[in-house]
Amino acid sequence: MGWSRLPKGSFTGIDWSRPGATDGFDPYLVWAEADHFSGYEEVPGKWLPGVVELREGWSIAAFVALASPQSVCVRKVYTAHAAPAGLRFCSVLAGRAFFREIQPGGRLHEVVKRFEMGLPAGEQSRDPPQPQQSRAREGRAAGPGLLSGKVIGLIDDSLALAHADFLDAAGKPRTAFFWRQDSEGAGRVPASMGYGHELTAADIARAMAANTSHGVCDESGVYIDLGLSTLGKVSPDGRVRFHALDTAQSHGTFVLDLAAGPMPLPSRVANLPPGFDAPASWDEPGDAASKCPVIAVQLDYDTVQDTSGGSMNVGVLDGLLYILSRCDTEAQITVNISFGTLAGPHDGSSVLEAAMDQLVALYDGRLRLVLAAGNGYQSRTHANIPLTAASKPRAPWRRKAALDWQVQPDDRTQSFLELWLPAGAHEVEIEVTPPGRSPLPALRWGESRMWTDGQALPCCALIYPRSVATGENGTCALLALSRTFSFEPGAATAPSGRWRVKLKTRGGDAVVDAYIERDDIVDGASGRPQSCFEDADYAIGAPVDSPADPTLIRRSGSFNSIGTGSRTTSVGATRMTHTSAVPGIPDPRWALYSPRKPDPDRSRPERPGVVKVPRDEAYGDENPVLQGVTGAGTRSGAMVRLRGTSAASPQVTRQLLNASGKR
CATH class of the missing domain: 2.60.120.1290 (Jelly Rolls)
Structure with a gap:
């Protein structure tokens, strides 16, 4: 029984066994090179995805101009109008030369503060045919099609775009822009991102019109035509279009319905107790959230599957910049992210959390990011x-x-x-x-x-x-x-x-x-x-x-590791009704799976800056027996029940959007 020395990295060229070689790097990158990326679908080709934080005083445009073309590829969106001046975070495709240039004496050593590896799988593992990057900052003038006013952003998995809850009064799609980050499906590759496929409201409307007969829309047909295979399928003989029982619900559809559907949560609850005092987040039907346009990002399914956190940074940061790139300079944007991981520093200092905090600060009140606090309270992790x-x-x-x-x-x-x-x-x-x-x-x-x-x-x-x-x-x-x-x-x-x-x-x-x-x-x-x-x-x-x-x-300290930033809003889950007093439980209104406040374990020694309590709260369960709340299934008229802080966060998203712009 004994340890072996770490090898020399096949991609980075770094001898990880050298004293001090691992200092300042992403330990997941070190492990991936030690086991030859066997935990991922593919070994990286020319590029390795990740997120970079620049040192103070450096802009992304200056970073791109200084880096060699073989060293790094930066998506155009990070130097376009969507990226506010002063932003120091961007996703990158890093070449082998990048890891030489960030070493002492390299041209990027005094520029790059840290690099965190993304997921070298799926779309991110493929070499771009032409690097989609800009070497000069583009103007911020609002172009045609950019959204103004109040806008809801969603970063999640599959979304039922043709669902009646996401149509306007004229039956037209409210989803103004939809970007799926994988290589499947219909649509165009957005030039600012360089990967994935984008649909506009007009694309969705055409697919709905092509699948409408006698005033009834065949939603399965819409999803099949748009290549949304998780929502619509074809029988083996190719004759029947259907959705199977395993696609009757989708996380993204459920979450968006609570955030922006036409029916606020109280309209879905059959037996509210007498005298129930609905919170302010329970707005009346016809609120701003139920009418405003939606920009949705569907994470690559490799990202959804990989909950080690290796891909969350690139997928979410790119998703945020895509949403911002489709809005004008006066839009009030509220984004819901009901995804997360368990490990991490939990003090807001991870790369993605620091990036989200800076975006919120740079947008000066026009951007709000809402995240689920996590469901791992009883998971012993x-x-x-x-x-x-x-x-x-x-x-x-x-x-x-x-x-x-x-x-x-x-x-x-x-x-x-x-x-x-x-x-x-x-x-x-x-x-x-x-x-x-x-x-x-x-x-x-x-x-x-x-x-x-x-x-x-x-x-x-x-x-x-x-x-x-x-x-x-x-x-x-x-x-x-x-x-x-x-x-x-x-x-x-x-x-x-x-x-x-x-x-x-x-x-x-x-x-x-x-x-x-x-x-x-x-x-x-x-x-x-x-x-x-x-x-x-x-x-x-x-x-x-x-x-x-x-x-x-x-249990205390089990928290979504991308939800501990100082400027984002984390949301825990409570119960609508509960027993007024339960022995041994300080506050029985909190769902058992959710972080709670105040922290029952707050007298225990802590690392400096650790976040253990959610910033806000909303309902995740109706009561201790009837867990979860109801939301839209993947077909119009269908309702499903899901529980968790993923259900709580979109309720707060709705409240914040309705209140946005008010001074």
Whole structure:
């Protein structure tokens, strides 16, 4: 049993075994190169997608002008009118030369502050036929077709564009622009983005007209003609168009209906209790949100499937710039993002969160971003570990601690555990013991190794750099595991079972937060069971944390990792009706899966800046028994029930849009 040295990266050319080589980089990039990108569909070709943050004083146009054409490709939208002056974040396609140019002495070393890898799969893995980038800033004059007034933006998965809830009074589509980020379907490649396909309201209207007979629109036919395969299908003989039961609901359709449909939530609730006091977000039918135009972005399905967070940064940031590019300079834009991940710094310093915060600031009140707070409160994916070197530590501080990470069999995706340490925590050692094996040697701050278990590729790596690109405060030690099962011959697999992770500090106090990354997808899928922490002291039946509970596993702190920015609005889920008092539960109105406020665990030591409570709240359940709320199915007239903070956030989106522009 022993660690092996990390290899030289086949794409970046960086020798990751060199002392200090991993410092300041994205640890997921280091792991991807260590296992030859086996966790992704494809090995990168000429380009590797990612998001760049520039240093203060640098513009995107200056960055593009300085970089060599072989080094980086930047989408035109980032130098067009949609990108406000001063924006320092952009998605890029990075070439091999990029990683030489950001090294000390390279032309981009003093320009690029950090680079976070995107998902080298799907559309992002393909080389663009011609780099779609501009080397001079384009004007901001409003062109024909740009939207003004109040606009709702949606970044989600499949959207039922022909649904009656998204038509205006004349029966015309309210979806003014629709951009799907994959390579399928009808439409044009938007020149400003260089990938995906765009539809306008006129395109949608033509497809509806072509599939209307005797005044009735065949919505399945619309989706088949538009190439929306998740919404419309054709029978094997090609004669019958239909939608199967597995497409009766879609996350994007449900979310947009709550944000901008004609029926506010109270109209859908059959039995409101007497004297129920509806909140301000429950506007009357005919509100601004039910009439305003919509700009929708459908994430690449590879992004939806990959909930390790590797693609969320590029897909969401590009989606935001696309939405902004279709609005004029006076539009009031409110965007809902009911997607997210579990791991990350949780202090607003991730690249995507920092980018969203800057966009909101630069738009000076005309842009609002609303995100779901997450549904992982009971998932046992977070642990809080207060460490001290004191000879007689007092609870909850410990001189050393052990986490048991239960990794499931038949997991055909990789698993990740992030250990976030505050600045100055240089004396923390990490020891890993795989299931049924002896402990691997403890690693210290700045050390990174991989473990092959006799296989050609690593089945595990502990990457423990002094600093990381994925957060700005302290550092992150990433424990990355290969899948536990594979049908592919020769694929590296990690042992399933209980992985033990021990931490201790040789000096000073340090609060460490451990986050297991999400390993499911929105609609569920086989072969990706969620891993979790195990502890005999964890009270599974208790829905909230008790400060006196000795377990390291804490519900508090389980939060959407892209929802902790200082200028975005995170939304937790509550119940419409609930028992007035429940023993052991401080506030029973909160849904059990949602983060809540005030934080029941707020007396526990925390890393500086960590966000654990949502900024706002809305309904995710009708009551403790009837969970979820109702929203549109994928066909007109159909209603479905979904629960979660994904249902809560669009209600706040609706409220903010209706209030936008009021001073």
